[in-house]
Amino acid sequence: MKACMVTPGDPSTAAVEEIGEPPETDGAILVEGMLVGICGTDVEITEKGYGVPPPGHKRLVLFHESLGRVLEAPATASVKAGDLVVGIVRRPDPVPCACCAAGEWDFCRNGQYTERGIKAHDGYGSQRWRVDEQFAVPVPAELGDLGVLTEPASVVAKAWDQIERIGARACFAPEHVLVTGAGPIGLLAALMGRQRGLEVTVLDRVTDGLKPELVRELGADYHSGALDGLTCRPDIVIECTGVGQLVFDLLTRTAPNAITCLAGISSGTRTLETAADAVNKSMVLDNDVVFGSVNANRRHYDAAVAALARADHAWLAQLVTRRVPMGEWPKALERGSDDVKVVVDLQAG
Numbered sequence: 001m002k003a004c005m006v007t008p009g010d011p012s013t014a015a016v017e018e019i020g021e022p023p024e025t026d027g028a029i030l031v032e033g034m035l036v037g038i039c040g041t042d043v044e045i046t047e048k049g050y051g052v053p054p055p056g057h058k059r060l061v062l063f064h065e066s067l068g069r070v071l072e073a074p075a076t077a078s079v080k081a082g083d084l085v086v087g088i089v090r091r092p093d094p095v096p097c098a099c100c101a102a103g104e105w106d107f108c109r110n111g112q113y114t115e116r117g118i119k120a121h122d123g124y125g126s127q128r129w130r131v132d133e134q135f136a137v138p139v140p141a142e143l144g145d146l147g148v149l150t151e152p153a154s155v156v157a158k159a160w161d162q163i164e165r166i167g168a169r170a171c172f173a174p175e176h177v178l179v180t181g182a183g184p185i186g187l188l189a190a191l192m193g194r195q196r197g198l199e200v201t202v203l204d205r206v207t208d209g210l211k212p213e214l215v216r217e218l219g220a221d222y223h224s225g226a227l228d229g230l231t232c233r234p235d236i237v238i239e240c241t242g243v244g245q246l247v248f249d250l251l252t253r254t255a256p257n258a259i260t261c262l263a264g265i266s267s268g269t270r271t272l273e274t275a276a277d278a279v280n281k282s283m284v285l286d287n288d289v290v291f292g293s294v295n296a297n298r299r300h301y302d303a304a305v306a307a308l309a310r311a312d313h314a315w316l317a318q319l320v321t322r323r324v325p326m327g328e329w330p331k332a333l334e335r336g337s338d339d340v341k342v343v344v345d346l347q348a349g
């Protein structure tokens, strides 16, 4: 079968290759790959060498945002042939640590977890893949291709889950959410904020085009200027850019008791001068919380599917701005200015 393969850190090696059928050790459910979604992590793996191939291999089957159709499943499984399914990214560490043992592999304590298409485990960028039932998330047929948004939505569902758990520390009556970054994660974070009945502002650098339009269609505000121009003091911030300067600038601008979730992975190594005392003072006097959030566990995938199913499907469809056939997958890593989510079609040569 064909697979999208790369030697991490060497973009010239990105290619479609023939490889053997998926190993049975990956699980009893055999899936026909339909789509994979591209995210910044795939670019980091290909260009900067983030990620690790499986032990003993130099090449990695790329991609962790999946959608496929079940070809074969054991009679006892909760999915059957023909069902749409998404594979979970992370696998618990083999020890396992206390968190992995509790099914919260997104909180793995010893770093020995693996991630499909990222860390020591081949991904979902192949014509067929296998998965164990506990890592196979059923997607309702009505979502169709939009099911490829499940993994990024799971990352956002986890962020919201953590925000709400942290909010439960005391009285929690959020009104306003600020989302920084109008990429797929930011837009899905805004969607889930609106689904909770909150006022949402999305901040991004672009001034016009699809992103501001998508934000307005959600009934949220779009802001493209400097932070100083923001009129609201957010109760919740979901930071999706990974830009360090912006992160620190946000911390003194939040409402009392604010919860700031850092969900953007920085790709640079910039240093900056910070008004550290002012940040500290504002955080202490306002009971502020800032926390990081990565990955997602089973609960979050299920919440993600529910949020996508409940969303306006025509709105979701606009998030998928480009579809690249498998044979040309390296082109999917190039970023167009109006690209939101680019997908690779594993069924088109």
Ligand code: BGC
Pocket: 039, 041, 064, 089, 090, 115, 118, 151, 155, 294, 295, 296
């Ligand atoms: C993925 C997460 C993963 C993280 C770090 C993100 O792009 O969505 O599942 O944990 O990268 O590898």
